[in-house]
Amino acid sequence: MELRESVPLRAGPGGAPVECPVRWQRSSRARRTSLRIDARSGEVVVTLPLRGSRRQGMALLGNHADWVMERLSALAPAVAFADGAxxxxxxxxxxxxxxxxxxxxxxxxxxxxxxxxxxxxxxxxxxxxxxxxxxxxxxxxxxxxxxxxxxxxxxxxxxxxxxxxxxxxxxxxxxxxxxxxxxxxxxxxxxxxxxxxxxxxxxxxxxxxxxxxxxxxxxxxxxxxxxxxxxxxxxxx
Structure with a gap:
């Protein structure tokens, strides 16, 4: 399973929700729900075990929203191979x-x-x-x-x-x-x-x-x- 979507995350109390790119994937080797930042694609990758639920993934994202948004904002701008780049x-x-x-x-x-x-x-x-x-x-x-x-x-x-x-x-x-x-x-x-x-x-x-x-x-x-x-x-x- 691999799914890409935009998920609203709220950093800090009272902060406005910000749309974050999330890639969901399921792994037979995963023993717990985890997340990481894919620097190349600029996405948050949420990995679920075979019996893990989307709810668990959303909870993890919400609990680590500050960390996720800080890491995403720290990424260097993407540079495409294009004329003038x-x-x-x-x-x-x-x-x-x-x-x-x-x-x-x-x-x-x-x-x-x-x-x-x-x-x-x-x-x-x-x-x-x-x-x-x-x-x-x-x-x-x-x-x-x-x-x-x-x-x-x-x-x-x-x-x-x-x-x-x-x-x-x-x-x-x-x-x-x-x-x-x-x-x-x-x-x-x-x-x-x-x-x-x-x-x-x-x-x-x-x-x-x-x-x-x-x-x-x-x-x-x-x-x-x-x-x-x-x-x-x-x-x-």
Whole structure:
């Protein structure tokens, strides 16, 4: 079950009700009713167990209305891939410019992301370009860090995750959010180093952190940047 609707929530005594976007979903794994904020869609997600009721979900929303509205209002504005929109690339703002007469494809030029072709396909083409750019930048970093540690990476996959910037599977497969290409280069560098370090230590033991520190000196600053700005990257596209 998945249902989207607008639900009026009242924050504080005497406050006027405010319409909030809510996505209802039911999960066989849920043991209790829960809620979270989906930063990418800008929705409140209410998860119900199989026998949970809408009434329980509404009660939870009402009891946490202040928290919900505070979190929603703190979200960065959504930025669509559209002509004139400004998106970060490597942490540097780039303006999207639609130029139907430009040479075929999407390319970088003087601080702009220039896209040719029909306007109807602009968003998809810019998204595809950024995913390809993420792969182009991430693969050399994987190779460099793997060589420095004397390990071998498996396949490298690009995903659009909501909570994890990277992961390392037991078989050596590495996965990264393509949205890292939007972050400053040193932040992407840290996430790649973090996941490659797991090829040596597939855990978060003191040995793992020692390995990571040996190849990446700014991991604490990068973690702090992602805590403060990571949710904003989910609002792009």
């Amino acid at each position: 400004e998106v970060p690339l490597g942490g540097i703002p780039h303006r999207i410019r639609h130029d139907p007469a430009a040479r075929a494809g999407v390319f970088l030029q003087d601080g702009e992301i220039v896209a040719s072709g029909e306007a109807a396909f602009l968003a998809r083409r810019v998204g595809d370009f950024l995913r390809a750019e993420a792969r182009r930048r991430i693969l050399p970093l994987v190779a460099r860090y793997a060589a420095s540690l004397g390990v071998r990476a498996g396949a490298v996959r690009l995903k659009d995750t909501r909570s994890r910037w990277g992961s390392c599977a037991p078989d050596g497969t590495l996965a990264f959010s393509w949205r890292l290409v939007l972050a400053p280069e040193w932040v992407m560098d840290y996430v790649v180093a973090h996941e490659v370090a797991h090829l040596r230590e597939l855990n978060h033991s003191p040995r793992f952190w020692a390995v990571l520190r040996s190849i990446n000196p700014h991991h604490e600053a990068a973690q702090d940047w992602l805590r403060r700005h990571g949710a904003g990257l989910l609002r792009v596209g």
